[in-house]
Amino acid sequence: MTADVPRPGLRERKKQMTRQGILDAAEHLFSEHGYEGVTVAQIADRANVSVKTLFKYFDSKEDLVFAGEADVQDALCDAVREREVGQSPLDAVRVFLKDLAAADEHANGIEAFHTAFGGVPQLRARLLLMYERFEQALAHVLAEESESGAGHPAPRLVAAQLISLFRLVTSEEARERVASASADERLNALNAWIDESAALLAEGLAGYGIRTSASAS
Known part of the structure; x- marks a missing residue:
């Protein structure tokens, strides 16, 4: 009780x-x-x-504008910390982003935040600071979980990749994808962008952009 x-x-x-x-x-x-x-x-x-x-x-x-930053950071870290058995941090962040988008479907979720504030010059530095704080917090969670020694690159590198997925959901490319869809399909378009981006991260970068011929001089 x-x-x-x-x-x-x-x-x-x-x-x-x-x-x-x-x-x-x-x-x-x-x-x-x-x-x-x-x-x-x-x-x-x-x-x-x-x-x-x-x-x-x-x-x-x-x-x-950023009054809810701490709550989002805490929720993001909890999503990774409390993920299900067999679920990777990447999957946890992917699901978290889709849930965040669905929470305000009529405003297109997190995409709406960038539409309103992403292009405001005075807020760009503050937006980058928010993502840096998210990355630091997530790296701390991953380091604790993996018991990585001080200075080990893995937790911070993984956290940086996961937060890149988070920030790029509000990128120009993502917004173009959403804007090109009908009003009823915008949430699905955003979810598809999240899934495709997460899949690319899961595959890794080793095979991306391998040059197959010499560049022109």
């Missing part, structure tokens, strides 16, 4: 509601006007809080 988890107090619940209200306001405004077309003051006004209050919850406008 498990003990009941205590319900947060009124003060904490109000803080959670305020934080979520700010995030909801930002999401709506970003959707309507784009990231660059929205100011912090407009978000605060939409959420019925002051700019000072907004900055008590978020350090920057960028943080409003």
Whole structure:
């Protein structure tokens, strides 16, 4: 028998509601006007809080876009850590990505994130930092599991490949594949892209692009 988890107090619940209200306001405004077309003051006004209050919850406008980063990182690591017997880390990430895409089918899942924010110059560095953090966290999980010694390249190399699959789901090529499909088939198109990319990773790179004739001088 498990003990009941205590319900947060009124003060904490109000803080959670305020934080979520700010995030909801930002999401709506970003959707309507784009990231660059929205100011912090407009978000605060939409959420019925002051700019000072907004900055008590978020350090920057960028943080409003990446508010769920830690949750996604934890879920990704859990998917690999808790994978079924006989399942590889690659398969675990492939399934995780497809589940993430299906979670918001009408918005085309993770593809929608890149559509909204992937082309914003101010966010590119922050997006790369997020993927680097994902890679580090996943490498740690793999190193613990394999008991690799310090400095062994395998966990980090594998993590880098798995995160490359994660980031390239929102690449220009993936977005073109999704955009070329009908509205009803976009999720299937994204899933097919994930499966094909994972299959290529599984095959390895040794046989890819082998030159069969001398290049022209």
